[in-house]
Amino acid sequence: MDNKRNGMDSLAFLFLILAVVLAVLSSVIQNGTYRLIPAAMAAACLFYSVFRMASTNIGKRRYEAERFSGLFRKDPYKRFRCPGCKTLCRVPRNKGKIRITCPNCKKQFVRKT
Numbered sequence: 001m002d003n004k005r006n007g008m009d010s011l012a013f014l015f016l017i018l019a020v021v022l023a024v025l026s027s028v029i030q031n032g033t034y035r036l037i038p039a040a041m042a043a044a045c046l047f048y049s050v051f052r053m054a055s056t057n058i059g060k061r062r063y064e065a066e067r068f069s070g071l072f073r074k075d076p077y078k079r080f081r082c083p084g085c086k087t088l089c090r091v092p093r094n095k096g097k098i099r100i101t102c103p104n105c106k107k108q109f110v111r112k113t
């Protein structure tokens with residue numbers, strides 16, 4: 001069996017850190033019942049982290065990691081509604097003042113991106 005494993009990736013690392021934080025949290029809490037909650041969550045995070053590292057389905061794991069990092073990436077486009085036909089026009093961000101040509105009715109309008 002020489003299946004390649006996913007190994008440590010950003011998500012596995014995140015859940016590993018989360019597991020450590022939750023474990024510390026559960027050790028700080030004195031009440032026996034309440035400390036079980038972060039302890040159980042720490043165990044779940046640790047389990048998921050190990051699962052990711054041990055997984056041989058690399059394509060699927062990579063897809064999940066990309067979906068996750070996409071949550072924090074800023075949308076590189078800004079959307080404006082065409083004043084003529086109300087079509088949503090997508091333009092790249094941070095280009096200053098630009099003239100946008102509506103792809104639908106060819107009307108031109110200037111907007112700050």
Ligand SMILES: [Zn+2]
Nearest residue numbers: 082085102105
């Ligand atoms: Zn238009």
